[in-house]
Amino acid sequence: MTSNDAAARAEDIAQAVPFLRRYARALTGSQETGDTFAAATLEAILAADPAEAPTESPRVTLFRTFHAVWSTAGAPVGEADGTLSARAQDHMAKLTPNSREALLLHAIEAFSFAEVGQILSTSEAEAAEYVDIARREMEQAIRGKVMIIEDEAIIAMDIAAIVEGTGHAVTGIARTRTEAVELAARERPDLILADIQLADNSSGIDAVNDILAQFENLPVIFITAFPERFLTGNRPEPAFLITKPFTEDQVRSAVSQAMFFSSTDTLAA
Structure with missing residues (x-):
């Protein structure tokens, strides 16, 4: 492998790191635990002999190495905090x-x-x-009530159909921060699925934090077209983050994961 090839491969791996952190967080249930193993993964890749670089894609290499590191440690999850x-x-x-x-x-x-x-x-x-x-x-394993915070009607309807198709009930759809807080107060959801940017330029993050001030133990899934802006490691991050445009599989998986894992972590305002 030439130095140029090695540099390009390293850049590809670096670009995939935020998504490895998302995966590690969802898998272990803990931002701290996920980041610990993501960091150990990078150390293992850096320690590998560059002359023996695998032929698979850099992204596959990154995730495969993570699994080798995580499995060797006994595949731990984060410590239960409640x-x-x-x-x-x-x-x-x-x-x-x-x-x-x-x-x-x-x-x-x-x-x-x-x-x-x-x-x-x-x-x-x-x-x-x-x-x-x-x-x-x-x-x-789990059926529950899902609240949707989304200002685009077609997207909201698509999400609602997917959620209901997996056996969950939709409590309603809110387009703004105010509507979201009022909807949650009327019927407490078991899960919140929230867009970041809302119709009146309010923040879905703020809406969720307002709701969590009333009901602490609610799992949350955020939807955004720019996930890398939130997977930085510089502040608390969501356990589940769906990238727009999303697929039905992504929504189904995230909803099942969030319900199953009962994540209560969210982004800071």
């Missing part, structure tokens, strides 16, 4: 091994089944089967 977190971790322990990882990699990080197989050291067919198993197990 009743909800402890219950969620108990749920996680009952999932078929590799199924949750495969679902996140495919539905959230958009890896193909073949790439998921490379990352998890399994076959393409087994990776696809893991995803199906995870969907069935997680969607059957």
Whole structure:
């Protein structure tokens, strides 16, 4: 590998790091734990012999190395910080091994089944089967009420249809910060799915923080066209972040994950 090739590969890996952090956070349930293993992953890549660079894509290399590091450490999750977190971790322990990882990699990080197989050291067919198993197990485990904060009517309707299609109920759709707070007060949701920028130029982040001031233990999923702006490591980050334009698989997976894991972390205003 030439020096130019090595530099280009390093740049590709660097660009994928925010998305590895998102994945590690969702997988471990803890920003601190996820970041610890993301950092250890980068150290392992830097320590590798550049002359033996793998032929796979840099992004696959990054995630495959993460899994090697994480698995070697015993695949730990973050320490439970309350009743909800402890219950969620108990749920996680009952999932078929590799199924949750495969679902996140495919539905959230958009890896193909073949790439998921490379990352998890399994076959393409087994990776696809893991995803199906995870969907069935997680969607059957928890049903709840979902509140949608989204100012674009068509997008909001699409999200509502996907959420209801997975067996959850939609409490309503809010277009502004004020509407969101009022809707949550009328009917407490079990999950909030929120856009960042709202109709009146108010912030979905502020709306969520207002709601969490009333109801602390609510999982939250944010939707944004610019996820890299929020995956910086400089402030508290969302456990679940969907990138626009999103797919049905991404919404289904994130909703199931957030409900299942009962994440209560959100972005600071």
